[in-house]
Amino acid sequence: MNILLTSLQVPGAASGVRVHYERLAALLRAQGHHVTVVTQDDLRPWVRRAIGVGRRVVGLLGSLGRRVGLELGQALEIYCAIDRQQPYDVVNAQDVSSGWAARLALRDQVPVVVTGHYNDHPGTEVVQQLALPPRGWAARFEVRWYNFLLRRTRFFLGISEYALRLTQPFLPADAQTAIAHNGVDMAAFAPGAAGAPSAETDLRALFPGRPIILNIGQLEARKNQQYLVAVAAELRHRHPSCVTVLVGKGEDEAMLRDLIAAQGLENDVVLLGYHTQVAALLHAADVYVHTALRENCPYVVIEAIASGCPALALVAGGSPELLAATPEASLPQSTPPAALAAQLADLLADPATRHDLQQRQYAYARTRFDRAAMVQGTLAFYRQATGLAPALPPPLAVKRPASQPV
Template sequence: MPLPSAPLSPRVLHISQPVDGGVAQVVAELARAQAAAGLDVHVACPDEGLLPRALRGAGGGVHHHSWPASRSPGTGLRAEARALGRVIDAVRPTLVHAHSAKAGLAARLVLRGRVPTVFQPHAWSFEAVGGATALLARRWERHAARWAARIVCVSEAERDTGRRAGVEGTFTVVPNGVDVDRFRPGAPHEARERLLPAPFVRAPLVVCVGRLCRQKGQDVLLRAWPSVTERVPGARLVLVGDGPDATRLRAAADPSVVFAGAAPDAADWYRAADVVVLPSRWEGMALAPLEAMACARPVVVTDVDGARESLPGDGRAHALVPPEDPAALARALAALLRDQALRDALGRRGRRHVLDHHDARHAAAAIGVVYRELLGAAPTNAANAAKAAEYRECTTP
């Protein structure tokens, strides 16, 4: 594969599969921020989903390249890798940033370190599977780490999980961030009137935002929910999202549960909630609790990677429960639903915490530092021609 000639500002190629959910949102926001900062930004991903829609709405500042790829590895991997190779040859990136397991697999197989490569797992692949498949995934991550110039983890816990699994490399922790202007406090009653049927507008309301899949643990939440409604009569639960477990979850739900489907913007759902819950089985650092706290809503989350780091220290006692523990989840939700003063206090603390520690602009700036460390200080406008030769030298392996 030919090496890229260095442009006067870095040409970054983000590669992503999935194209929905938190990973897609992180990639879209990062790409937009980098384009606004003067980088030449390209994104390779499938044509359908939240991510390509967000890129089409970015006003031309980010270049989208079609990369047909399924979410999971399979028999089509070889063809997907060839297709990605063609995108890389066309873009000629200075740096490649691969997001999540599938993109990290394909990108590192194609490049094998020939272009500086950042791999961001967004939760490790071996946590999503079990048995022999998990063993193979761990072996792959150990082997492929040599082809990543930097591994970016969204929490210290995610980094430590990788190291315990034997993944060796140069790690940088960049906590997830959210758009604190888009996710901001609002009037709960007005949000409910826009979103909910009349019987739900005044009911005690719990909202869960996330892909309907095993990772996010909505099945555990549905097992906990009858105990919540026993303690808090009239309580309602809304599941916002879609995914492979939708049919099974609907069959397990009682009439007090509403399935709202996927939402292009979940901000109003957070504002409508009395409590936001995410009972995940694994994460790197989930976005939904950060978004909810940015909207000044209290959260209940499972104590998986990134959860403790995403919460203000004085709110953890009320927010954290063990994973896969319906009884503990029910107790935490009921306690918050019955205590408005505590909910309001936790919401205020959460908003301050996100403003201080999880603003998306801070995350984009931290990723920029990683790029500069890998590439050297690159000029950001064409007039600075004196720096161009030095930059080319920095980017030539």
Template sequence: MAEHRSAIGRDRRADPRVHHVSERPRLLILVTLAEAGGAQTFVAALAEGLKERYHIEVAAHGPEGALADACARLGLPFHHIPSLRRAPHPWRDFRAGLEIRRLVERVRPDIIQVNSSKAGFVARIALRRLSVRVVYVVHGWAFRRGGLGSFAYAQAERATAPLTDAIVCVSERDRAAAEARGIASREILHVVHNGIAVPERPLLRGRWPDRPVLVCVARLAPPKNLQSLLIALAQPGLEPWRLRIIGDGPDRPRLEAQRAALGLGHRVEMLGERRDVDAQLIAADAFVLPSDSEGLPYSILEAMAAALPVVASDVGGIPEEVVDGTTGVLVPRGDTGALARALRELHAHGEDARRMGVAGHARAREGFSREAMVERYDAIFRDLLKKAIPGEIRPELAQVDHVTAGVEAD
């Protein structure tokens, strides 16, 4: 572990001190933005599951948003990081690093758990000389999205991996991608699937309707590729479907224009951010997510918990959630024809679609419980807390060091 960190000169001995880890350690959770999203849902779920075992504080760019609201509900401190934004900006990113470092020096966590590529990069650079254990959770590698930035993203991840005590991937596919790209050594890579609270019994919806409701919960931005969903929905044979899109983002004006151009205004509702997502899922008949890239989306787990059949792209960790032909249908990324065929078949065989939804509920309950996720993260954190940071003076070793120094002096 020490050799792995030293690759780019992490020197935790620059901050030597006696570090007391209490029975209830201090945990700081950092994510880029406080807006609604999968990473924020994960942070809220993890914080709620661990708040009796750790002193937890949460930080993100706010000061408002779904995550700030969740912290208020849970009674957890929320810290606004003014300069931490999604888009790259050298001077603003430098300021964000200073803000994160000052927060860590003030809060003095035993562990900082960082989420998302941007927060992960900025925080690890800023904290490289502080005595704090860093756990980085990857909600889908940015370099897997392709495009011109793929090489740069991979290089950034390789450069900052030595500043990390543990890297947690949310899917086996992401761990395999990290190993294939040489991002980090196998010893610090872990896989922990996202988890969710699932009702004990599935919702039983009754007969398949003549005009089924399709729901999509997503940020209206790349890489969700909702444009392909509208194109698919406009194809012949899909007239019975009604679509409700929940979420907001920079692509909204373009999607509204596309909806009008395709003549879908009477069939597609754009509901924006909602606080009643659970109720919207209950009122739906199927769920769709046509993303170009993903980690292990919470939106799909929420749909499975609501006993909805899922139609989604075969990308990222989605095949680890959705069993093709059993709990839903997987389609190739960007293939609007395949997406249209899947929706057409789902409507033609409504009773099979209902059975898929019930099977999805069982799969979510058995394989993606919040309790299992929380226990895995707790085990990773506790294991790291047992290991001394290079240069750190642990209380149980301080007396030994003092006696040894006396013997050497004699």
């Protein structure tokens, strides 16, 4: 197949969306498909400048004008970057804006599959990220803009059951949908597969003889690492030798350093910085704890399971789907830090229970969240969209874990 992938996340962006489409493109090419990736980086410089001028002019109208200019400008950039002469079989847009731009650019002659990577309704997500006044004109525009785009989405691919449930009410009645969870190379993450760790990622050498709690992600409010600092403060009294390692960079770094210092946790919580090779970190950890408050289908939880590291996660979005075999590992967001600290102390003190948790998680994830399953499900929906295969049966209703809020 001749496949076009579009995204508003440019190469090098610190984004799970970028990681997803780069992995997907490589896997599709390995199977013999021709894949073109288009982002705003593919735009001719003079076109980018012209769109920028238009955006600034519209921005003179105030906050509403700035949001209108940005949203329309992003869609226009993708529209102008697409080569209309290419005989594409299918487009897979990694967001609804570039999906709409592709439909317009290719005049609806090529089916456009939109993959839902967002953690909330995409308009609401923008409002929250930018802290826009919810009743202001800019916030109202964002929600209505994304409702407009979703109503024009004919093929929707969710990376979690959560994403499909969230999106379904906004899609047209005749939209076709499917689910293809994020997937990783299970074999590549297996202990020993990645070779010896570097000095920077050898946690056992950095913290000899100490149990290690690990968290990986952008240091930001949504990822909620300050909650894990509070857990570490409680854990210090229950398991004094334990160390909590936070991997990542971001806007909350200074706040987290101040919080760690204020509670005297310099020996208990370590900010390790940003690292791309996470397998070695996960191999060395005793437990991975995911504290994000809003999520879709977090790659890092799957990577932890593939690495043989038992995982716990606050209930958010599609996280409970990844831990469905171990409902005790999905924790309500209202869980007090002391309660999680007690659970972690029990796990650290009982290697057999920890191993059983890891084994059940891995057995459930091994075929469901492997990259082969992701590619197979994605290609099946591409073929459905292009008419090369019969329609897939609608996704089965999935019973939510007891800890997941309704």
